[in-house]
Amino acid sequence: PGGMMRIGIPAYRLPRKVLDDEINMVKKLGVEIKTNTKVDSLDSLFQQGYQAILVAVGAWEGMKLGVEGENHPNVIDCITFLRGVSLGKPVKLGNRVIVVGGGNAAIDSARTALRLGSKDVTILYRRTRKEMPASEYEVEEALHEGVKIEFLAAPTRVLSKDGAISLEAIRMKLGAPDASGRPRPEPIAGSEFRIDCDAVVAAIGQRPEIPKQFELKTQKGNVLETDAKTLATSRPGVFAAGDVVTGPASVIKAIADGKQAAVSIDKYLGGEGILKVEPIEIIEPTSRHTYRERSVKKEPPEAPAIPPSQRISNFDEVELGLTEEIAIAEGQRCWRCDLEQ
Numbered sequence: 001p002g003g004m005m006r007i008g009i010p011a012y013r014l015p016r017k018v019l020d021d022e023i024n025m026v027k028k029l030g031v032e033i034k035t036n037t038k039v040d041s042l043d044s045l046f047q048q049g050y051q052a053i054l055v056a057v058g059a060w061e062g063m064k065l066g067v068e069g070e071n072h073p074n075v076i077d078c079i080t081f082l083r084g085v086s087l088g089k090p091v092k093l094g095n096r097v098i099v100v101g102g103g104n105a106a107i108d109s110a111r112t113a114l115r116l117g118s119k120d121v122t123i124l125y126r127r128t129r130k131e132m133p134a135s136e137y138e139v140e141e142a143l144h145e146g147v148k149i150e151f152l153a154a155p156t157r158v159l160s161k162d163g164a165i166s167l168e169a170i171r172m173k174l175g176a177p178d179a180s181g182r183p184r185p186e187p188i189a190g191s192e193f194r195i196d197c198d199a200v201v202a203a204i205g206q207r208p209e210i211p212k213q214f215e216l217k218t219q220k221g222n223v224l225e226t227d228a229k230t231l232a233t234s235r236p237g238v239f240a241a242g243d244v245v246t247g248p249a250s251v252i253k254a255i256a257d258g259k260q261a262a263v264s265i266d267k268y269l270g271g272e273g274i275l276k277v278e279p280i281e282i283i284e285p286t287s288r289h290t291y292r293e294r295s296v297k298k299e300p301p302e303a304p305a306i307p308p309s310q311r312i313s314n315f316d317e318v319e320l321g322l323t324e325e326i327a328i329a330e331g332q333r334c335w336r337c338d339l340e341q
Contacts, residue, residue: 001033004058004243005251007083008105010112011315014251042214042238052237052265055214055224056258059243063205065100069158070202074165078109078203085112094198095119098167100155101203102132105248107139109201110147114312121147122195126154126172126185141318145308154185156192158200166196208244216240221247230264231257239265298333301326 001023005014027033039045045053062077064070074094078101084091097113099106102125113121123142125132128151132139143149152172159166171191174183207222217225217234224233224240231239241257243249259275267273304320305311311318322330 001035003056004060007086008079008108009251010082010085010108010115012111012115012311012318013108015317040211040213042235046237052239052268054258054261054265055216055233055238055240055244056242056254056261057208057210057244059206059208059223059248061207061209061222062202063207065155065202065204067155067157069160069165070200072158072160072165074160074198075158075200075202078105078201079206081109081201082112085116091116093118093201096197097121097199097201098195098197099123099201099203101125101205102127102134103203103205103248104134104138105206106201106203107134107142107147109203111142111145111312113201114145114147115315118198123147123149124153124155124167124169124195125149125151127174127182128152131174131182145312150195152185153193154187155200159194164196165198165200166194167200168192168194206243206248208247210244223247231261232264232268237268239268298329300333301329 002019005019006016023033042053042055060079062079064077065075069075078099081091081093082105093113093116095118097110097118097120099110099113099121101109101123106123106125110121110123129139129149139149150169152174153169154172155167155169157168159168169192171188171193172185173188175186176184178184208224210216210218210222210224215235216238219225224245226233226240226245231241231245233240239261241261242254245257246253263273263275303322303326305318306316306320
């Protein structure tokens with residue numbers, strides 16, 4: 001259980017014990033989790049007596065590079081790669097690895113390759129660092145660990161000879177904004193170059209795989225079509241949440257969608273759609289001016305982490321957590337906006 005959180009996010013970012021603890025909390029609520037259970041038909045679930053279904057199958061299909069030679073066995077998509085590592089399967093990339101892409105999956109793939117023993121890991125990204133969709137923190141950590149990034153470059157074909165491969169790429173320049181609002185990368189004629197490597201990891205995006213027999217309407221990107229408020233799909237009694245609706249997004253976004261879908265399902269089944277939460281004790285502050293008087297902006301303290309030289313040989317959690325001293329310092333930075341009158 002855990003889906004992409006267990007298989008797609010490396011353990012150094014999301015420790016498995018933390019994930020297991022969260023899943024056990026769900027089980028304690030009374031949720032039954034059946035693994036090794038393939039669902040080929042939503043009709044069969046209704047026939048078994050279920051009155052509502054939530055489709056939350058994620059986005060597991062890795063996007064192709066769309067270049068000549070990408071079917072070479074040494075070219076692998078990031079989801080297949082990360083899934084194999086998480087499941088403990090033998091994954092050998094070699095010493096020289098090129099990761100194509102600029103999102104968090106590309107960063108995860110590059111940092112994972114280092115932990116598997118690859119010595120030379122390079123990310124190829126067609127725009128500049130400013131346009132990278134990956135979290136700034138993740139990019140910084142990758143660079144600290146020794147990952148190299150080749151900006152303004154895009155793959156054109158994969159070449160192979162005598163068992164060895166190389167990636168041919170072309171230099172790019174930024175043009176007018178595209179549909180995403182970012183500058184459109186345009187190839188520079190005559191700027192082709194080659195990088196010798198042992199493996200190429202394609203991390204340019206994922207999309208959901210929706211069985212046709214589900215008979216659900218999809219939109220661009222093969223994501224499910226849902227009502228924005230209720231998350232209801234095109235079939236009565238069937239709802240959807242997470243990456244299968246939004247495309248690849250964050251864990252917290254998927255969790256929020258799950259709660260929204262739960263409310264809608266409860267209402268659909270005749271309930272009031274009210275989530276029961278434990279009451280929180282609110283302590284009124286003794287002063288309403290102390291924080292307002294602060295005029296010096298304090299930068300957040302740096303959280304402790306395992307040194308790069310020690311972390312790349314294992315999958316231990318990189319961040320060590322806040323010490324008492326740092327936690328207090330963080331608390332003292334708070335301006336208590338909730339005290340505004």
